[in-house]
Amino acid sequence: MHDEVRALARNQHNGTPPEPVASIVARFRAHQATVGIMGLGYVGLPLACTIARKGFSVLGFDIDASKVDQINAGTSYIGHIASDEIADMRKAGRFAATCDFSRLGEVDAIILCVPTPLTRHREPDLTYVTQTTESIAPYLRRGQLVVLESTTYPGTTRDVLRPILERGGLRSGRDFFLAYSPEREDPGNAQFSTAAIPKVVGGEGPEALQLACALYDEVVSRTVPVTSLEAAEAVKLTENIFRSVNIALANELKTVYEAMGIDVWEVIEAAKSKPFGYMPFYPGPGLGGHCIPIDPFYLTWKAREYGVVTRFIELAGEINTAMPQRVVDRTIEALNERQRKASKGARVLVVGIAYKKNVDDTRESPAFKIIELLEKRGAEVSYYDPIVAEIPPSREHAEFTGRRSVSFGESSISAFDAVVICTDHDSIDYAKLVEWSPLVIDTRNACARGGVSGEHIVKA
Numbered sequence: 001m002h003d004e005v006r007a008l009a010r011n012q013h014n015g016t017p018p019e020p021v022a023s024i025v026a027r028f029r030a031h032q033a034t035v036g037i038m039g040l041g042y043v044g045l046p047l048a049c050t051i052a053r054k055g056f057s058v059l060g061f062d063i064d065a066s067k068v069d070q071i072n073a074g075t076s077y078i079g080h081i082a083s084d085e086i087a088d089m090r091k092a093g094r095f096a097a098t099c100d101f102s103r104l105g106e107v108d109a110i111i112l113c114v115p116t117p118l119t120r121h122r123e124p125d126l127t128y129v130t131q132t133t134e135s136i137a138p139y140l141r142r143g144q145l146v147v148l149e150s151t152t153y154p155g156t157t158r159d160v161l162r163p164i165l166e167r168g169g170l171r172s173g174r175d176f177f178l179a180y181s182p183e184r185e186d187p188g189n190a191q192f193s194t195a196a197i198p199k200v201v202g203g204e205g206p207e208a209l210q211l212a213c214a215l216y217d218e219v220v221s222r223t224v225p226v227t228s229l230e231a232a233e234a235v236k237l238t239e240n241i242f243r244s245v246n247i248a249l250a251n252e253l254k255t256v257y258e259a260m261g262i263d264v265w266e267v268i269e270a271a272k273s274k275p276f277g278y279m280p281f282y283p284g285p286g287l288g289g290h291c292i293p294i295d296p297f298y299l300t301w302k303a304r305e306y307g308v309v310t311r312f313i314e315l316a317g318e319i320n321t322a323m324p325q326r327v328v329d330r331t332i333e334a335l336n337e338r339q340r341k342a343s344k345g346a347r348v349l350v351v352g353i354a355y356k357k358n359v360d361d362t363r364e365s366p367a368f369k370i371i372e373l374l375e376k377r378g379a380e381v382s383y384y385d386p387i388v389a390e391i392p393p394s395r396e397h398a399e400f401t402g403r404r405s406v407s408f409g410e411s412s413i414s415a416f417d418a419v420v421i422c423t424d425h426d427s428i429d430y431a432k433l434v435e436w437s438p439l440v441i442d443t444r445n446a447c448a449r450g451g452v453s454g455e456h457i458v459k460a
């Protein structure tokens with residue numbers, strides 16, 4: 001990589017005058033910089049590919065050696081990222097991965113894309129962020145830009161990252177530059193790739209903001225600068241709280257309209273013809289994924305420090321987390337009424353185990369909760385998912401690890417008393433599913449959308 005950068009890294013503390021910000025900006029503008037990505041997961045890997053595709057050199061860092069090995073071998077471990085893409089970047093010499101953090105001195109910018117989950121007590125768990133920052137600190141050198149992309153509460157970059165990075169004597173805004181830019185990646189979204197999504201950027205001081213914008217300007221369609229780190233952190237939470245609250249509203253409306261014999265999906269479809277003042281959100285079996293069920297509680301937690309109660313956010317959380325139980329109640333009711341079957345001993349197939357359509361990510365999937373609740377009621381539950389052949393390990397549902405998807409065929413599907421559609425992957429043949437199943441519980445309106453009807457389909 002860049003020899004002069006290596007030399008600078010060696011001279012981290014020896015009194016060499018710092019490189020002028022204008023010269024670093026020029027390197028970003030000329031795509032001649034090396035960018036380090038910390039955390040090569042669902043966010044970090046697509047971001048690394050996007051930056052490498054723009055002509056930058058990218059060095060990915062991860063503590064997971066298997067991910068590092070796969071990248072260096074030109075293979076992808078994320079369903080919607082093609083191995084070819086990684087192999088092409090490898091061939092072009094623009095993308096490498098390593099577990100060796102001492103190589104952080106080689107990069108001009110360090111972007112953190114590590115997880116920000118909740119603890120068991122539903123409080124922010126910043127362990128990954130602090131550990132990663134601690135592993136950067138010993139190698140931090142003058143002139144480097146450090147950007148946090150992980151979703152978090154306002155104040156994290158300034159109050160958590162900065163003190164750790166300054167431990168070695170370098171100062172933010174003088175020696176290195178600190179920024180926050182929320183990740184808006186939407187895995188599996190064919191319409192908006194990473195590069196096509198505008199990026200909000202906040203910096204600690206004008207130079208940090210200038211540098212971060214200079215980098216992202218070259219990578220994404222548009223950067224949206226805001227005046228502080230905290231404003232940028234709040235933007236991401238605002239977006240995800242907006243989704244959580246609106247999904248909760250759609251779930252509540254589903255319950256009300258169902259009691260009135262009105263189809264909520266028909267209502268939403270018609271309502272969205274209004275060209276202003278309405279935006280469609282859809283009901284479902286509950287929230288899933290790494291973001292929407294988790295991020296709102298980062299704000300709830302931080303708000304307590306200011307004596308503010310986030311009632312709206314918590315109410316949305318309550319409504320959304322009650323949905324799996326509701327789906328299970330409807331399933332048991334339908335088994336009883338339509339099949340004359342008790343839940344105990346009933347054979348139920350959950351269709352779609354990923355938390356949303358067309359991805360292989362099962363984190364926080366409501367399908368897990370639905371399986372757990374059905375099994376508690378004595379049902380024998382299997383799953384079918386065309387994208388997730390085997391359930392990966394998870395903290396919340398470790399007991400499901402290693403279970404395998406049943407195959408999709410008449411004999412395997414017709415052996416079940418009921419099918420519960422949790423995730424509406426496009427590749428599922430809903431016509432066949434309905435033809436082969438005696439009872440279908442559809443939580444996504446997938447059958448109707450696919451033009452498939454039947455007396456034995458129950459919307460839930």
Ligand SMILES: NC(=O)c1ccc[n+]([C@@H]2O[C@H](COP(=O)([O-])OP(=O)(O)OC[C@H]3O[C@@H](n4cnc5c(N)ncnc54)[C@H](O)[C@@H]3O)[C@@H](O)[C@H]2O)c1
Nearest residue numbers: 039040041042043062063064113114115116132150151183
């Ligand atoms: N997945 C999404 O769709 C999405 C969208 C927007 C924002 N986000 C946010 O982005 C952040 C990352 O999420 P993700 O889905 O990519 O997580 P992920 O679990 O898929 O990936 C995180 C990666 O970080 C690595 N890692 C953990 N500790 C590390 C360390 N100390 N040093 C280096 N690497 C380390 C892990 O091995 C893993 O490869 C989270 O804050 C999340 O809320 C996620």
